[in-house]
Amino acid sequence: MNREGINLALTNIELQTIKNLLKKEPNEVERGMFEVMWSEHCSYKNSKPLLKELPSKGENVIQGPGENAGVISLGDGDAVAFKIESHNHPSAIEPYQGASTGVGGIIRDVISMGARPTALLNSLRFSPLKTKRTRYLFGGVVSGIGGYGNCVGVPTVAGEVYFDPSYNENPLVNAMCVGTLKEDELYRGETGSPGNLLLLVGSKTGRDGILGASFASEALSGDNASDRPSVQVGDPFMGKLLIETCQNLLKTESSAIVGLQDLGAGGLVSAASEMASKSDMGVTMDVSQVPLREENMTPYEIMLSESQERMLFIVKESQVERLRDKVKELGLDASVIGEVIEEKKLIVNNRDITVANVPPRALTDNVPEKLREIKFPQYLTEQWKQEPQVSQKLQTMITANNYSYENLIINMLNSPNIGSKQWIYEQFDYTVGANTVKAPKSNASVVRLKGKNKGIAINCDGNSRYVYADPKRGAKIAVCEASRNLVTTGAKPLGLTNCLNFGNPEKPQIYYQLANTIKGMKEACETLGIPVTGGNVSLYNEGENEDIKPTPVIGMVGLVEDLSKIMSADFKDEGDMLVLLGE
Amino acid sequence: MFRAQIKVNLKTGVLDPQGEAIKDSLHSMNFNEVNDVKVGKLITLSLEDNDREQLEKRVEQMCERLLTNPVIENYQYELVEVMSK
């Protein structure tokens, strides 16, 4: 989970709820823990009631929403783990690092399920590249995505990008990762029984992202300078070592490892409390055992730090030393920082002083959910009235400009939304891994499973202009487009993940867009029989003047049963016939 | 004619994985006296102008607008007068 959309300010109602839950006034550390865990990004307080409606079951679903990534069976004991996530706000502040840490974060979500990352995708939304600032942001984001993915050796096989002025202040950067695993090698964020130990693996902990929490969900202001300290810097080299270390440990030490969880938004607080409450256990931790990168860090900072490239392993006490040595041999820090306990408490100590003591469930489950006011947006009333006139308008435009079919086509191809995306994908290593059967320049990309005649087809889609014009239908179109793209390569769609990028949910018209988008997605998924195995919500994407167009991005995964039967869109032979199917 | 030498370094607290990797490598080569390594950039500009005060302002603008990334880097510069060729 990456930091995004965190609104630190707890409301009075929330503060009162916390007091009731704790039966006391929270101290500074405890309050910070609640602020992060009850933020929009960690708690989904604005969207949870709506998301419950999405179908998440299916015969192939091994893991639905609730874990770091969804997992779907590919048959014969093979499975695929996948998830999409936004890193919009950090990318608007520091495009290279923002995008790069976004990729790193989604990779860790997938490795924490026990999978080896096999492909990356991304979905980008920017203002048309007319200003220096936008070009700087766009260029930085593209090279940041490549900078991380290329360096860790996971191919970036597909993506999509749209340009629209509504993303001027809030560009969108969504990253998706797909990993493969054996069904019986699935891991979850579980603590197991009391006495198991918490082994923190990876980079040292610094002050990354701590002060930044407050900016992320508040409207981005023009003066980014004040946001500086919040920027997280990724270290893909460490990220690569983390992938290999996790794979190595999970394959060779499975009897010693009980569960694992990546550290993202909310850092240690989030990882520890989520694992504890899922497993109905408690945890004690000692912040003095956390390897630090900077001097004089307070317990508050250590608990909330969002330093990248860290994972939390839960391991059996008897084997911890061997594991620790092995991790160090592989080039990473490893430190025992706590223990699983029976009592359902998250107890944070600094040596022998207790600095926080809260029930894990209070952090993860008890946030007051918000069903917001919904109002039919004014702009739709007007737009829908005009709808019948649209084709007429188009015709008038064509006649007025004396467009021939030829220059109409050239004009369309000239639009950055339709034209070639070569400038982007040539910066991404899409062949590393020697599994890429189709990518890019195809409707969906296909990566094979080595040693088998089958593969995974993947892509992501979401045309926000349609969603803006009609949230419910637009969402259906997005799901259908994604599944069509899979089907046309010869794959059977198996499941989807989604990223809901929206404006300020406190505005009733925006909440209308969100609620109806989810409704549309639900209907399309039910009709097509495609389960939703996870996703991510990014709200408060608003600038000073406007909210972004509602932008659900659908990431879909399908199975290619026979690689020799893949279809591609290029013309094959002279004389072949073109056939139009459908309405 | 002036020459500006601009030293660009990462701000304190910003992760510097490169410095760490170089330090480890130096240690493995038995340069154990090395305690810490930082890697920054050194940008040298040749400037066709003779007004030092004016140039100072210009160099600062260049640093802030293009040469450095104010989000994670800070800089220092020196202006030295040089003979034109």
Added chain:
Amino acid sequence: MFRAQIKVNLKTGVLDPQGEAIKDSLHSMNFNEVNDVKVGKLITLSLEDNDREQLEKRVEQMCERLLTNPVIENYQYELVEVMSK
């Protein structure tokens, strides 16, 4: 305790695409007084030793064996004594 500040620059004649690109950008931003841009590295080492002469040799070895690539780069360094904490 000493600090070594090592300036690494490209040898003359070696293509410097980064310097060229920065120069073009600066020109397009109307910093037309910029004649030439060179981008090098600034490596700062903290050294746990007090023998300056000995350290000079060591720093040169580090530069030649790891820190610089003699095919394309040259270097200069300064050693400054600093107070240990």
Added chain:
Amino acid sequence: MNFGIVVFPGSTCDRDAFHFIKDVLQESVTYLWYKDSLPKEIDCVILPGGFSYGDYLRPGAISAHVPIMEDVIKFANNGGYVIGICNGFQILVESGLLPGTLIQNKQLKFVSKSVYLRVETTDTPFTNQLNKKESICLPIAHGDGNYYISQDELKQLESNNQILFRYVDRNNEPTSNANPNGSIQNIAGISNLDKNVLGMMPHPERAGEKILGLEDGLKIFKSILKHWNEQGGDKFGSY
């Protein structure tokens, strides 16, 4: 034939090369950990692609100094086959086994695509199964593949036939448009003077299977097998 693939921290193409040797070429292959020494039975060392040590300082610079490289240098100086692909090429120039150096791509951007290469020399252990001036197609994916060497040394490379591959266009010409990274004279791969060390930026190990779309990489490895067999196979080796 026994291939050994060195795994540096941050290697990313080690597994691709392993798969290629084992499943496609069907020869024996082992991973070699960078901290260990080079086992005696290895006939050919592969330095794989990737971002060893995150490309920090200069690509390949830190890796050139890890323990196993001392052995690899001895092995190469005794005539053992060494192949450096992409980051492996960068490690070879940093360790002094190959002349010149690789700097940042002229466009200052990472470049990932398929390129055409012209085979310039066939009289080597790596190209004897290719025809002179044959055009082959391989993927590249790198940010620092811009080969640079002084004019004097370049002349030596040429007169000793050490330039093995050049980037060319579809007409088999080394034009500047066909040059993906600014390399001097479109150089994509070179060997040492004795022709037992190969460094190349393109990835032959990603191009050996029909399903992946490109197969020309196979010819390079078939060349090595042929050369090794001609030298007496098992009886050769053991440096």
